[in-house]
Amino acid sequence: AQRVTQPEKLLSVFKGAPVELKCNYSYSGSPELFWYVQYSRQRLQLLLRHISRESIKGFTADLNKGETSFHLKKPFAQEEDSAMYYCALSGDSSASKIIFGSGTRLSIRP
């Protein structure tokens, strides 16, 4: 069964410090992984997807199939990064829906 686990409900770091939002998944095939972000008073939106292999707003995420993880990282946190972050997984079938984790609220302290 597909499952996405975000172990931290809340993560608080100082501005300028490194950030790592953890995401672990359970899936027997070849999943596609996503990170979605919801800034205050804004819509939930896609931040990045693992197949793009790109850095968005300084964030990167590498799919580690051995550890079944897709942690989101940024070397230097900025105050505008404060938001709710959701990790999501889609299976390798065209009929697979996206499953979301429970989310991590990132708070950047000045």
Place this chain on the structure above:
Amino acid sequence: DAGVIQSPRHEVTEMGQEVTLRCKPISGHNSLFWYRQTMMRGLELLIYFNNNVPIDDSGMPEDRFSAKMPNASFSTLKIQPSEPRDSAVYFCASSHGLHYEQYFGPGTRLTVT
């Protein structure tokens, strides 16, 4: 395109009343999703449709919840009767397919007193 449109944006109702939430997906998208977001449980998928057909409603918490998609441009989520524990933000999202990036609406904040 205005994106996914949801109405109302806020709803306050009394326990026992019927609540209807509405969603207009992005034109051309054939998959539609209803989610509920709470502090305690995060984002929960309630039900989703593909080509207007309900595919999986296993996330619907109880029989008090029902959803319809009469055509490609409109969906409703109904709660009857509503209870205080239904208070949450309800999101609608649409996509080109089940597997693709989802575009979320602004949400409806429901408060049941």
